[in-house]
Amino acid sequence: MAQEIVEVTESYPALDAFYDSLPDKNGALIPMLHKAQEEYGYLPQEVQLYVALKLGIPASKVYGVATFYSLFNLERKGQYRINVCLGTACYVRGSEAILEALENELKIKRTETTGDGLFTLSSIRCVGACGLAPVVMVGDKVYGRVTPDDVRGIVDEYLGKAGEHND
Amino acid sequence: MSSGTGQVRIALRNCGVIDPESIKDYIATDGYDALAKALFDMSPDEVVETVKKSGLRGRGGAGFPTGIKWETARRSESDIKYVLCNADEGDPGAFMDRSVLEGDPHCVLEAMAICGYAIGASQGIIYVRAEYPLAVKRLQIAIEQATDMGLLGDNILGSGFSFNVRLYFGAGAFVCGEETSLMNSVQGGRGEPRLKPPFPAVKGLWDKPTNINNVETYANVAQIIRNGWEWFRQFGTEKSPGTKVFALAGKVNNVGLVEVPMGTPLRVIIEDIGGGIRNNKKFKAAQTGGPSGGCIPAEHLDTPIEYESLISLGSMMGSGGMIVLDEDDCMVGISKFYLTFTAEESCGKCTPCRIGNVRLLEILDRITEGKGEEKDMDDLENLGNTIKDTALCGLGQSSPNPIISTLRYFSDEYKEHIYHKRCPAGSCSKLIGYKILPDKCTGCTVCARNCPVSCISGERKKVHVIDQERCIKCGVCFSKCRFKAIVRG
Incomplete structure (x- = not known):
């Protein structure tokens, strides 16, 4: 190429x-x-x-x-960065299932960005919030003790924000 | 933070007690006393000697005697020397350094200044993870306050000794916790390790003699200087004096940081302090040392924790992550989890680590997908030992530990996966499936409504069915069903 x-x-x-x-x-x-x-x-x-x-x-x-270094991005990322912690504490408390639920909800795979440029889905290493495991971060906001059921609500929260912004 | 049975707080003594953004709080708890004592009452050699006699060992994982490092750096002749602090806490499941930096940043600065005086260095650098924004902020405040009060900077307390500290941010690379990789990173390069020797104390940052210790190690120094080495040695064991902070997490009732004297049995930490296993499940293993460590099974719960005993059990102290696993955790899956991590974080410089870990991971992948072969267990062990013997740095030399320790204690689980294509813990998704029992299903629709991929169908009050093709085996239906009508198998 x-x-x-x-x-x-x-x-x-x-x-x-x-x-x-x-x-x-x-x-x-x-x-x-x-x-x-x-x-x-x-x-x-x-x-x-x-x-x-x-x-x-x-x-x-x-x-x-x-x-x-994994913190440096060579490509533009979505407006909201959804990071699922795959540190050990989160892993043994089921963060893999949360990542899968997010993949299904957003219809993208991990590391990808949605077509509308709103969300990028990634996994991250330990954020040091092991007491709240499993942890999902959207931007700087931490969601603790997340279950696969909570995923839709979290995504909707940001879809709502993006909607307000466009109005 | 619990202060229950058997805990002794040395490294964490001020965490949660003082306002970390106030230097006056730190001084009120005898902060910077040790620095003054070192500068005015002790020669640099006496400081080194005190640290040596205390028997303090590196809390970052390997347990190298801190005093020997200091002595070597002191003896290395050079116009410029450096004091480095390794705050690149990258072990998944470990957060003790973060707590010290956020809760008591001055104790690290004080220790670095004492070290600078002892080895003859005037520059200190803290290499801190960019993922820890609060720790960064508190360190910045602490450096500013200490400099304003003349406790850092030029001519500290009028002693003629000068010492400055600045921060350097990591950028998300686990291997940078390895001391020589960290130095390459500070020099602005890729975080690839260097061959040792020469050791950093002889030829380190910018090829100058450098002392590098971890955050928790420094957190012990000021108190050793203030209270004397004899005081420190009253805690812990002969070979591992003092205390160790563990980040207790996973399937225990009380999660959080605990600080216990070395030699405390694992059982005390998990049962007395941790409050036992959640949801009345059965304890299976304690994972210590993160991706470099291993799993300790129930029969060794009464082993006193110190550097040597953990190594003889096939694990290691590591930086202090302690993840408790219960009967639902698959030990092959846990090995795979850590290998995925090390394979991704391998810097790629040496072949055993770059390629060997990927090969190990491929074998584990096959086993957890039900494609394991008879020779896999031997291959894992042989290749694992080869990597341990030949990799360049600590990351590669310890990366097979999770596999080797689980092969040692949980070989039955590997055999179940390989010979019977079964995951006894019910955790490997390729080896399990969910079924609805027609005679128990009431048609309440709860499973169908909760299924994230909408693969459960059925009319209200009629038996529901899972479309196995589309099922992602997340187990949500299994946990939601109130009639025990969904089984895993």
């Missing part, structure tokens, strides 16, 4: 300012990628290339790091 040639066509003042604010420029790559993702939601190729030029390192190194 032919790859498109990526060029930097825009300026990224937020990244420039962040770079200038770093006390130690050594090891700046991961902080820069965190900042870029915070600004743009994910790491488009052009942004990766910009970071490479800014730090004076090969783009391959930026790509290598961006793909190594």
Whole structure:
């Protein structure tokens, strides 16, 4: 498959300012990628290339790091990120069944995004809320002691919000 | 947090007691006393000696003597040295470091400064998971407050010793909990491990001598300095002094953090502190050490917990996750769960871990799908031992432990899956199915209404039927039926 040639066509003042604010420029790559993702939601190729030029390192190194760490996204994600915890405590209390129920409810598989761009479904590692197991997170909101029955209600809550927003 | 039978709080002494966002609260509970004592009453060598004599061992999992690390870093000659704190708590089911960082952040800063004084370092870095936003916030506040009060920064308390701490955020890679991977990550690279030796205390971050300890280890340091090594040794056992924090979770009645003296039997933690198994089920095993550990069966419940005893049982201390499993948990499924985790988190640098773990996982997949073969158990054991012997870092060297320990204690369960295509715990979905008993079904429609894939049909007050083709075996109908008309088998 032919790859498109990526060029930097825009300026990224937020990244420039962040770079200038770093006390130690050594090891700046991961902080820069965190900042870029915070600004743009994910790491488009052009942004990766910009970071490479800014730090004076090969783009391959930026790509290598961006793909190594699971928190970095190379693709745009849904408006609401539904994360099901698959840590051990959640797993033994049935989080796999919750993930399956969500797959059925949203009609997508894990790691996919719904056609309307509203939801991305993923599993995450332990969020350290093992006392509430099993745990589902939507954005920053934590739902504890979830059962497969609760899934529809949780999804509806956000469908409702998205509806209000569009009105 | 329960403070029931047999608990002793050293690492967690302030958690839930003081306001973690107030340095005055910390100082009021003798905080930063130990730092002052070290700076004005002790030489760096005396500090190292005290930590050595205390017998404190790394609480991150491997149990390496902390004093030896400090001594090596102290003896390494260099203009720059680093003090690192490993707060990349990645074991699924473990949250003790998070609690310390959120509940008592200053105790970590104080210990790092003491370490800096002891080894001759003026820079400290805490590598903390980005998944712990509250811990990050509290650490930031704590660093600011300590710097404002002259307890961190230049010329601390007028002693001439300077020490700064900054935070570095992980980005979701389990292998970064391995110390050399963590250092590569701080340097902005992929978190791949380095060959040891040279050890970090000789050649670590940016190739400079570096002392790296875990959060819970640091949480013990200030009190050892303040109260003396003899005080610390009154807790725990000869070889494993002090206490250990466990994150008790899974099928016990009381979940949460417990801190007990080393040497406490597992039974005390699970039955007395944990309040026994939920829903009157039967205890099957305790999983310790996360993906690097193993499962301890009922016959070993009275073993005192310390580093060596857990290893001899085929498990390990690990960072302190303790997941209690009951009769409904399939031990082959649990192995598969951990192997899925390590196979995904393998950094890919060395072949035994990158490829070997995937092969192990494929065998487990087959077994849980009813396609197991006679030679599978031997293959699992042989390949597992090969990976343990040949992988580059601690992740690969311990990744087969969940399999090897379950093969040792629960071989009957493997055999049931392989020879009889049955999952005795009723957990492997490919090996179970749900059926409605016509003579018990009242046609109440509860199962049909709750089925997430709408594969149950039947008219009101008539017998219902499950479409086996579309059934995802989630078990919702089984748990919802009030007439015991749905059976699993």
